[in-house]
Amino acid sequence: MNTSQLYAHTQDQNDSLATFRDCFHIPKDVQGKDTIYFCGNSLGLMPKSATEYVTQELEDWKNLGVEGHFHAKNPWMPYHEFLTKNMSAIVGAKPSEVVVMNSLTVNLHLLMVSFYRPTPKRYKILFDYSPFPSDRYAIASQLNFHGFDPEAGMIECNH
Numbered sequence: 001m002n003t004s005q006l007y008a009h010t011q012d013q014n015d016s017l018a019t020f021r022d023c024f025h026i027p028k029d030v031q032g033k034d035t036i037y038f039c040g041n042s043l044g045l046m047p048k049s050a051t052e053y054v055t056q057e058l059e060d061w062k063n064l065g066v067e068g069h070f071h072a073k074n075p076w077m078p079y080h081e082f083l084t085k086n087m088s089a090i091v092g093a094k095p096s097e098v099v100v101m102n103s104l105t106v107n108l109h110l111l112m113v114s115f116y117r118p119t120p121k122r123y124k125i126l127f128d129y130s131p132f133p134s135d136r137y138a139i140a141s142q143l144n145f146h147g148f149d150p151e152a153g154m155i156e157c158n159h
């Protein structure tokens with residue numbers, strides 16, 4: 001494995017996605033240099049276009065109130081439909097199989113409602129160290145719902 005700086009720079013130069021870097025705000029370190037940002041799983045970098053898009057929604061809310069559900073530039077009622085095509089490409093499914101909806105915590109509940117089928121011998125839920133409080137409540141309430149004691153059923157991995 002080549003770990004030289006030259007190799008890394010060459011890989012960067014040949015990266016066909018490299019131009020996307022300019023589409024994001026990159027937080028600076030104390031010296032004012034771009035930080036190296038690996039946190040894509042929770043909160044990714046802010047796209048430079050986000051201000052414009054969020055401002056558009058705020059303006060429509062300001063000017064239309066509840067009517068924004070139907071008359072905003074991007075009407076809020078069918079908002080999920082605007083996201084379907086791109087999301088189906090991202091997850092590799094048909095558009096008819098994908099919907100972007102809810103908060104993460106609600107989706108965790110939906111996931112467990114569908115796939116968590118505990119038995120008296122196999123009911124413990126393993127989760128990453130120090131999750132969001134809402135993750136912890138979702139797991140505890142699923143255990144409770146199935147009649148298990150969260151104290152016994154929640155296994156937090158300490159890595």
Ligand SMILES: Cc1ncc(COP(=O)(O)O)c(C=O)c1O
Binds near residue numbers: 104134
């Ligand atoms: C792992 C995890 N759990 C829960 C949340 C909270 O999400 P929400 O407020 O959408 O339920 C977040 C938000 O980033 C998260 O990253």
